[in-house]
Structure formats: C-alpha cells, structure tokens
Amino acid sequence: MVKQVAGAWMMMVWCLVPVAWAQSERVAGSTTEQAVSQALEKARAAATALTQALLGELLQHMREGGPGAAVAVCAAKAQELTKAQQQEGLLLRRVSTRTRNPQNRPDEYEQAKLALMEQQYREHKRTDEVSEWYLEGKMLTLRYLRPIVVGEMCLACHGDGEHMKQEVRDFLSQHYPEDQAVGYQAGDFRGAVSVTVKQALPPDLQNQ
Template sequence: LSRDGLEVRRTSERNRNPHNAPDDWESAGLTRFERGLASGSPVAEIHEVDEARGELRYLRPILTGAQCLQCHGAEETLAPEVRERIAERYPDDRATGFAAGDLRGAFSVRVRMSPSNPG
C-alpha cells in the first residue's frame, strides 16, 4: 500500500506482467466474474471490508474490447512487430487469445482503514 494507505492496480489470471498476478481475494473475485459472464448474469463489482486486515477491498471487471485485440487477441492475428515486442519484454506472457467481451482482468483497489479513514 502507498504511504496514504491506498493501492490501485490491474490484475488478471492471464497476465502479461507477473507483478499483476492476483492475490487470493482477487483470484476468487475473478472467478466470480467469469461465472457471472458464463451464466448470463455478469457481476458488476465486488467489495468487502476485511476487518482482520483493516482494509476495504474493491474489484471491478475489465472486459476485452475490440481495441484490446491488437495486443491481446489471438496470437496469429497480432501484427508481427507486436508479437516481437511482447516476446521481448514479456517472455512468459499469458495475455493473448482473448476475444471481444471476454474477461480480461480487473481493477483492484485496497484502502487501509484507520480512524481518519474508516472506509
């Protein structure tokens, strides 16, 4: 968390940057988002107060848009220079093969609760 007790990030089970791997809470939320999409009842957001850790957690899904497919679509459809750059910078990339409307990941927010910031 930042000095101010706030963390905002993107996360995904199929991440490009391993630093964006989800923690257990985020992973469970991503699973809920996937199940909601599959059942036709998408989940818009998840939030929870974790009293034990003194944190407010928030998760909002990121759906793959048409513009995302230039870098996150099927590998065979990516421009050669894009494929090369991804391979160079992210040799363990897992963030391709998406189609429009797929769950790409989520925005994740953690806020430390305190007497001056009770959540």
C-alpha cells in the first residue's frame, strides 16, 4: 500500500501562494493530522459507497437483461449515482485516461496520479490508494484516488470485439462517438475513483 500524505512540499508542486505555505507550517501538528485523517476517512467511505452503488446496479441489470440492457442503464445512471454520493465539501467522480464519457476526463492532478498508478500497476507495485493534502489558509483540501481494475465482467462493455455483443457496440458508437474505453483485458488498470474533500480546520486550530 502506498500512501502519499504530503505537507509543505506539495504546496510548491501545486504552486500555491507562499502565505498558505507559511500557515501550514504554523498549524502543522497532531490536531491537523486529526483533521486530515477525518477527511481521509470521509474520502474512503465515499469511494466505497460509490463503488458499491455502481456495482450493485450493474450486476442487477447484467443479471436481468444482459449487457445490451445494462449498458443503457449504466449510460443513464452512472453520473446520477455518482452525484448522489456528493455532499457539501465532498466532490467525487470516476476518472480514466481512456474515457468513455468525456465528463470523466481527469484534471491535471488526476492525470498525473493516474499515470503514476498505472505505471506502478504495470510494475506489480499495486497501490490501494493515493492521498495528499494541503492547506490554504484555514481550509484543508484532501485529494484521494482509489484505483479501478478491469474484471472479467467488465469486458462485456470495455473489452474487445470478441467479448462485446453487437448490440452493445451499436449502443456505444451511437452514444459515445469518442469512446476510448474499449480493448481492455481482465486485470488491466482502468482508472480511479477520485475524491476531493474540502473542510475548514476546527476552530481551536484556527486561532493558533
């Protein structure tokens, strides 16, 4: 398991203003760590809830109507189910470097982490999660990514021609003309659930 919890040096990478950096130095301590670990737990719980919701829906419709029916449900409900897990101060999405839905394209930060995770994955150094945090004044921001790996069942809609029914291919080419999320094999790195948590530091820390 590789966890990357970084403080001040990340500030430089992200080019935040030096003021924020100075404040983070001042408040760095065990209570900041508590706030970070709370945010981390929140991110983990949201990633798990989203994965379960999507998988539950997918399995049910694959069982009931096969991939031809499930693909339409997935197309109609994936974004909705994702948004349902958002809360105030918590943003989450699924991202990939090879997207089906352009709405799932990674931002610059996610892109860099996906590339890193994919490389680690290829080298068999599997990562369960990646997280980093930084402070901007009194606001803590935590970014969290949990990898998504392709399983056998996914190939019905993300595999190659051999695994995908004609009706699925027709649906995909009609609804996702820019689809890049095919040609995967079981065990491939697919992308990540990405969570951003933003929360104010507890008041006792703010007065320091």
